[in-house]
Amino acid sequence: MRVVILDDGYDHYEAERAILAPLGASLVLSPCRGDAAAVRAALAGADAALVRESPVDAAAFAAAPGLRGLVRYGVGVDNIDLAAAAARRIPVCNVPDYGVEEVSDHALALLLAAARRLPMAEARVRSGGWGVPRAAPVFRLAGGTLGLIGLGRIGSAFLRKARALGFARVLIADPGLRRPPEGCELADALVVAEQADAISLHAPATPATRHIVDHAFLVRMKRNAVLVNTSRGALVDEAALAAALHKGLILGAGLDVFEVEPLPADSPLRGAPNLILTDHAAWYSEAAIVDLQRKAAEEIARMLRGEVPRHQVNRWE
Structure with missing residues (x-):
């Protein structure tokens, strides 16, 4: 054979x-x-x-x-x-x-790095700067609301790890989920957008989920919110996300997957502020x-x- x-x-x-x-x-x-x-x-x-x-x-x-x-x-x-x-x-x-543990670890790392603005802080120190820039505030995650779009194996592992951060609420948007895990609530994706302080995507790429994070989703998000995608690139409208970050509609984001890979040189994501980009390496x-x-x-x-x-x-x- x-x-x-x-x-x-x-x-x-x-x-x-x-x-x-x-x-x-x-x-x-x-x-x-x-x-x-x-x-x-x-x-x-x-x-x-x-x-x-x-x-x-x-x-x-x-x-x-x-x-x-x-x-x-x-x-x-x-x-x-x-x-x-x-x-x-x-x-x-x-x-x-x-790769369940690896991807969920990576998603949590992207969340924390974007929420704490670590790339900005690291670049500031390397360039000789020092001191907290009050014009770029950092917000506490403990006591806030975590939102998940999709809850498969990786989403469940991420939830297990993210609970240690002290979120007060967990909202989950997953049409295939009949009963949420203990302490979590089922919600529509736009409700997750409106109420969550941190959102992690763990859904498959289907016609129904393509660009689930679009302009309408992003304008509903909180100004202090962070978005993470380690799932599939097609879930996010990349031009809309770049625009939202430039306008300060959300605090930051971390992406490991993209609609076109490798990421094109002219992608609008490359110039977006407080955006962490990794090269589809979360599984590794x-x-x-x-x-x-x-x-x-x-x-x-x-x-x-x-x-x-x-x-x-x-x-x-």
Whole structure:
């Protein structure tokens, strides 16, 4: 059997080989780098595939009649045409249970850094300055309101850690959540915008969540509020956020994900004040990479053995 890895990037693939070799499966590394034609060529004749960033569209699935399953290295499956895969009864899976601690740590770090204006303070000291600038006030988080948009694994881990900061209230906007965790309240997204002092995004990218943080959302936020996004770039209207920061409509923000990655040189975010930008690195730790590669390969092995995969994200009747 032939298992294709679309795109390179990891130091080695020993975990995948160790898990798949007993099944008689060989690994083929195909650095497609987003080239649709290269993806089609790589998948032709493949029994299964592990996917990083390159898009897998309907034409790619049509070129792979023997494909028995596909696993995305990660949580988001935006780059895979799930409907096209389902039409051909090809299960598509992700790895939703890796990097939970890392991403929630990163979200908390972005929140604290933006709320405390740490980049501004660090730059001030490096340039020889000293003293608290009263024109750029810092506000206490304890006693305030925390808002979450989405509450999956990472959102839940973030909530567990953020509770230690002493928020008096927690508002959660998640249409799939029937009962909130103890001490939390369900709320509409715009209510979260209006009442929260800190907002962290943990929702998937769907047509319903695209630009959920837009101009209308931002103008409702408090002037002292901080926004954090470690989920998907499409959740935030980046031009609207940059404008809101320039106008002082909110205190600050921290982003690890963007609509276009890498972040374009002409992005309006680059010049926005009190905005912390990281390079989609929230997932990363050495332990997380080990978990991701192992769990992705184990899911491929289950499908090749004819077993039901654990984390299938597309369905058909």
